[in-house]
Amino acid sequence: MGTPCISVIMPVYNGEKYLRPAIESILGQTFTDFEFLIIDDGSTDSSVEICSSYRDPRIRLLSNGHNLGLIATLNRGLELARGEYIARMDCDDISLPERLERQLAFLNRHPDVGLCGTWFERFYRNESIILKPPTDDRLIRFFLLFDNAFAHNTIVMRKDFVQRYGLRYDPEYKYSEDYEFWVRCAQHTKVANIPEVLVRYRFHPENTSNRFRREQDATADRIRRRQLEALAVAASEEEIALHNAITTFRFHGDHRQLLRAKTWLEKLLALGVAQGALAEAAACRYLSRFWYGACGKSADLGWPLWRLFCSSPIGRAAEREWRWKLLLRCLLRRPIPLTGSAAGP
Structure with a gap:
């Protein structure tokens, strides 16, 4: 087999x-010109036998001989990959048939983009959502x-x-x-997500994001702090905690x-428009989910909360369904539960 175009790296552990x-x-x-680099990280179940059956x-x-952990396994994959491109795959997800073909075509059309992801479907049992x-x-x-912009x-x-x-x-x-x-990659190349669902992400109790949510949030907090510092945002400890x-x-x-919270989000809006050359409307639409989440959990404040939400261009840019939902919560004084997520309407 000659040098493949793409190396697909998939760590496996149990x-x-x-x-x-x-x-x-x-x-x-x-698209068929790829190598499928499967690295077993010391599995104790039948994973190796399953892989060997193909x-x-x-x-x-x-x-790996014994369990080294995901990060060491991924880095080993980067060292061993022979392809011109490197693709990631997880051992519990599903790539749709045209995934590699579509992503390779996109990268060929955009030679200045070094890394691209896609939209994806998160599914569990009979429920699914398009992200x-x-x-x-x-x-x-x-x-x-604010957050990870790519599904790994x-x-x-x-x-x-x-x-x-x-x-x-x-x-x-x-x-x-x-x-x-991804933060470090973006320092060296343009990045993109293809606006098409090409991967199905299986959401289940064994996902890292479920098993290690507290540790993941703490690590992500450190990354966000570093990002603010890199952009020379003059942020106090209190503002970083607020962010x-x-x-x-x-x-x-x-x-x-x-x-x-409103003042902080509007400060970041101005930063995005000035330093990031973003269209204000696009930045407002993105930030509106955070402003909706902050206000939604305080909807028991009633009508004054609704007026505060709408006093910001970020609130006025929110999706109509979100605005109506928040208005109803304010009228009924029924906030979003503190344990719930405000990431979607």
């Missing part, structure tokens, strides 16, 4: 439950001030810039290593604290 659909979704791709010559099955991270390079960079299992990136800058996943950012990695609380929908406060 993944027997969902492993076959994941493998077959890659082997069934319409005779496709594109599969390179390797073993649409931002697609434009400038908006993605703004998004990275949707990524295809050019190997040359990864190798040129010696980019590797940092073990100091465990559970948010991908978020931190992290708003971003993770942990914010809850009275009218005075909500005024502080």
